Amino acid sequence: MSKKFDKQNYKNTVKSYQPKPNLFLNCVKAFIIGGLICVVGQALTDFYIGVFGYSEKDAASPTAATLILISSLLTGFGVYDKLAQFAGAGSAVPITGFANAITSAALEHKSEGLVLGVGGNMFKLAGSVIVYGTVSAYLVGIIRYLIMQ
Amino acid sequence: MGKLGKQTWIFENQVYINETATVAGPMEAQGPLSETFDITFDDLHCHEDNWEKAERKILQQSIQTCIQKARLQTDQIDLMLSGDLLNQNVTSNYAARTLSIPILNMFGACSTSMETLAVASALVDAGFVNNAIAATSSHNATAERQFRYPTEYGGQKPATATTTITGGGSALVSQKPSTIRVEAATIGKVMDYQMGDPFDMGSAMVPAAYDTIKTHLADMGRSPDDYDLIVTGDLSSIGSPILKDMMKEDGINIDDVHNDCGLMIYNSDQPVFAGGSGTACSAVVTYGHIVSELRKGRLNRVLIAATGSLHSPTMIQQKETMPSIAHGVVLTREELS
Amino acid sequence: MDYLWAFLVGGGICVIGQILLDVAKLTPAHVLSSFVVTGAVLDGFSLYDKLIKFAGAGATVPITSFGHSLLHGAMKQAEDHGFIGVAIGIFQLTSAGIASAILFGFLVAVFFKPKG
Numbered sequence: 001m002s003k004k005f006d007k008q009n010y011k012n013t014v015k016s017y018q019p020k021p022n023l024f025l026n027c028v029k030a031f032i033i034g035g036l037i038c039v040v041g042q043a044l045t046d047f048y049i050g051v052f053g054y055s056e057k058d059a060a061s062p063t064a065a066t067l068i069l070i071s072s073l074l075t076g077f078g079v080y081d082k083l084a085q086f087a088g089a090g091s092a093v094p095i096t097g098f099a100n101a102i103t104s105a106a107l108e109h110k111s112e113g114l115v116l117g118v119g120g121n122m123f124k125l126a127g128s129v130i131v132y133g134t135v136s137a138y139l140v141g142i143i144r145y146l147i148m149q
Numbered sequence: 150m151g152k153l154g155k156q157t158w159i160f161e162n163q164v165y166i167n168e169t170a171t172v173a174g175p176m177e178a179q180g181p182l183s184e185t186f187d188i189t190f191d192d193l194h195c196h197e198d199n200w201e202k203a204e205r206k207i208l209q210q211s212i213q214t215c216i217q218k219a220r221l222q223t224d225q226i227d228l229m230l231s232g233d234l235l236n237q238n239v240t241s242n243y244a245a246r247t248l249s250i251p252i253l254n255m256f257g258a259c260s261t262s263m264e265t266l267a268v269a270s271a272l273v274d275a276g277f278v279n280n281a282i283a284a285t286s287s288h289n290a291t292a293e294r295q296f297r298y299p300t301e302y303g304g305q306k307p308a309t310a311t312t313t314i315t316g317g318g319s320a321l322v323s324q325k326p327s328t329i330r331v332e333a334a335t336i337g338k339v340m341d342y343q344m345g346d347p348f349d350m351g352s353a354m355v356p357a358a359y360d361t362i363k364t365h366l367a368d369m370g371r372s373p374d375d376y377d378l379i380v381t382g383d384l385s386s387i388g389s390p391i392l393k394d395m396m397k398e399d400g401i402n403i404d405d406v407h408n409d410c411g412l413m414i415y416n417s418d419q420p421v422f423a424g425g426s427g428t429a430c431s432a433v434v435t436y437g438h439i440v441s442e443l444r445k446g447r448l449n450r451v452l453i454a455a456t457g458s459l460h461s462p463t464m465i466q467q468k469e470t471m472p473s474i475a476h477g478v479v480l481t482r483e484e485l486s
Numbered sequence: 487m488d489y490l491w492a493f494l495v496g497g498g499i500c501v502i503g504q505i506l507l508d509v510a511k512l513t514p515a516h517v518l519s520s521f522v523v524t525g526a527v528l529d530g531f532s533l534y535d536k537l538i539k540f541a542g543a544g545a546t547v548p549i550t551s552f553g554h555s556l557l558h559g560a561m562k563q564a565e566d567h568g569f570i571g572v573a574i575g576i577f578q579l580t581s582a583g584i585a586s587a588i589l590f591g592f593l594v595a596v597f598f599k600p601k602g
Contacts, residue, residue: 005359005395010342014352017391019308021508030504031497034548038496039489041543046488060546060555061582067547068583072590075301078601084303089503091303092514093521094496094547095583100303102587106595108299111199118595122588125302128515129549130584133522134576137556140530141572144557145564193602200602290602300602304514305507346511 026088033083033090041067041094064095071096075103101125154368156361157335158267160274166329166480167280167321169436170215172207174289174315177425177433180415185437186316187214193290193315200300201239204288204315207429208233208244211317212284219321226250226321227278230269232261233286234313234428235295240286250282258457259382260337260357261285262318262432263476267334269322270478284319287427296347296462309349311385311426314414318432320440328444332479335365339459341472347458347465350473351388351411351423354456357473358384359395362454365477366401373403377448380439381475382431382455383411385424410434410455431455435480443482450481488542495537495544518549525553555579 004013044066048059074080080100084091091097105124109117123130153159171186178189188210190196195203208231216223229248231241232255245252257264265283272278290300292313298304322331340360344353358381366372373379384392389409396403410431411424435453442448460471499521506517528534534554537545545551556576563575577584 003398005391005398007342007356010356011344014344014355014391017352017387018349019387021307023505023508026508027501027504030500034500034503035493035497035544038492038544038547041496041547042489042492045543045546060579063543063546064583065586068586069590072587072594075303076594076598078301081301081303085305088305089507089517090497090500092305092518093500093503093549095549095552096547097303097514097518098549098552098583099587099590100301103591103594104299104301104303104600106591107301107598107600108294110595110599111201114596118592122591122595125298125515126587128519129522129552132519133526133553133556136523136526136553137560137576138572140526140557141560141564141576142569144530144561145569145572194599200600290600293602300600 029086030088030090033087034093037091037094037096067094067096068099071099072103075100076107098126098129153333154364156337156364157333157368158271159333160270160331162274163324163326164270164274164322164331165325165327166331166440167323167325167327168215168219169318169320169440170211170218171433171437172211172214172317173433176419176421177314177316177414180419182414182434182438185441186433200288200290200294201235204233204240204286204291205244207288207315207317208240208284208286209247211286211319212244212248212282215282215319215321223248223250226280226282228253228269228272228281229284230255230265230281231284232256232265232428234258234292257474257476258459259426259428259430260455260457260474260476261428262382262435263334263453263455263478266320266322266331266478267336267476270331270334273322273324280321280323282319282321284317285428285432286317287313287315287429289313289315292427306422307348308422309351309387310422311350311383311411311424312421313427314425314430314433316429316433318429318436320436326483326485328483328485329440330481330483332481333369334479335361335368335477337361337475337477339472339474341470343470345465345470347460347471349387350426350458350471351383351385352391353471354384354458354473354475355388355391355395357475358392358454358456361475361477362403362452363396363399363401365452373401373406376406376450376452378408378439378451379403379406380451380453381407381409383424383426384409384456385411385426387423413438439480443480446482448482450479452477452479491541492544495541496547499548499550521548521550522553525550526557529554529557552580552583
């Protein structure tokens with residue numbers, strides 16, 4: 001007779017012991033923090049348009065660069081990971097999450113030297129985003145170009 | 150002395166733990182067992198340049214303190230058995246080059262503490278060495294950067310995750326009588342029940358703890374009542390109830406005597422998710438708190454089943470599951486005449 | 487009003503990410519990689535620009551925008567240079583983001599120490 005904790009049943013049986021993440025609460029936290037980061041982005045964009053006279057399109061670059069600088073600094077101060085435990089996707093999905101991935105990897109591997117440690121490990125976590133973004137943009141770009149011909 | 154049953158070693162030549170020493174990091178120093186640590190650090194870097202050096206300092210200080218407490222010199226130690234979580238056991242090996250003690254490297258992940266204690270006891274019992282030190286260490290940051298993510302990375306951990314403790318524990322074993330006797334050890338088998346989430350090691354390691362404890366009791370012809378405490382290394386708040394129910398399904402009830410080192414080392418209000426883990430978890434709790442309770446006579450016979458998860462990040466990326474192992478050692482209180 | 491839509495759309499995209507993390511149990515790398523691909527695909531159907539017009543930073547700040555920018559730059563250069571334009575333009579719009587991330591990441595690594 002097969003028992004609850006036998007090898008074939010174990011994985012299923014164990015599910016009831018594993019606390020489910022509070023999905024609703026996590027989504028609320030992600031929504032609020034993610035939304036706030038985007039609001040900061042909007043404020044930065046308006047600032048660059050208003051004060052420096054950038055066009056809407058051109059303001060995107062300094063906005064991104066500023067958000068990235070803030071995120072890198074918060075990572076260096078050891079604050080970003082605490083925020084991320086609270087916000088989950090709310091801090092990972094915005095461009096700030098990308099900057100944190102690069103900065104945290106670079107910072108962590110400082111002990112292996114500036115070239116092999118910092119330089120060699122910087123893209124450990126963010127690399128897949130760049131790779132998949134580039135590959136998909138290539139494919140979609142080629143397809144769209146062919147269709148337009 | 151010798152083999153008993155399937156997997157158990159009985160030490161009849163009277164093997165004793167003469168001294169122990171424990172070192173712990175900042176979070177552990179804020180936990181309920183802070184008084185039982187010989188040395189604590191309030192800086193996670195232990196005033197060193199990098200994480201690996203910090204862990205090495207912890208292990209070295211643990212071993213040196215143990216030797217000092219036993220009123221011996223380093224060159225009077227015949228053998229050191231040591232292991233840690235880092236690739237190539239670098240903490241143990243680089244500490245050993247400073248200590249200049251002959252060394253046997255062991256790796257059992259978080260079961261290393263009892264693995265080293267068991268083998269140290271066997272070698273002492275058989276007379277191959279007069280004394281031996283069993284030691285192990287772990288460090289939160291070195292484990293995070295090797296097994297998971299850079300320490301400042303913003304990855305959200307689930308409630309089932311455990312926190313690798315920062316600490317080091319060592320025990321000096323010899324045939325010289327003391328209050329703490331090493332009665333027996335049960336060597337575990339690798340068990341794999343197809344669990345594959347490295348953020349829930351507790352439930353992955355339960356089958357190993359179950360198998361080793363069950364085999365131990367059968368080999369010794371005992372029941373849980375024969376023990377004041379059966380403690381697992383780091384099954385955490387997730388694995389502990391699973392173990393108790395899994396053993397009950399086999400008619401063995403450990404409810405009254407079970408505890409888990411990972412649950413004992415931190416307060417419930419510390420941000421540690423499901424509890425502590427790591428090679429040093431079972432070591433610092435056993436060599437600090439449990440040894441102290443045995444000495445005071447509050448415990449008389451304890452089975453420590455240290456549990457280890459034997460995966461690596463590469464294995465997880467290759468979609469492999471997580472095999473686990475548990476080694477058990479029995480410590481008893483002896484009245485010295 | 488701009489700010490309200492930025493908040494709602496940006497927050498909404500993050501909620502989709504959270505669901506993928508908690509329910510589908512994907513790793514952050516998997517979630518972000520799929521988001522960036524989605525951004526590129528949506529721009530392929532000329533949909534992402536509409537979202538940006540509507541939500542402003544709510545669409546430009548999430549990583550999906552990275553995928554959009556990669557494709558957008560590529561298509562712009564393809565108009566003038568044909569096939570090879572895809573390769574010429576792909577990093578044009580994202581250059582500031584990638585360059586800043588590398589520079590600031592490097593500087594922080596040089597001047598800070600990880601805290602654990």
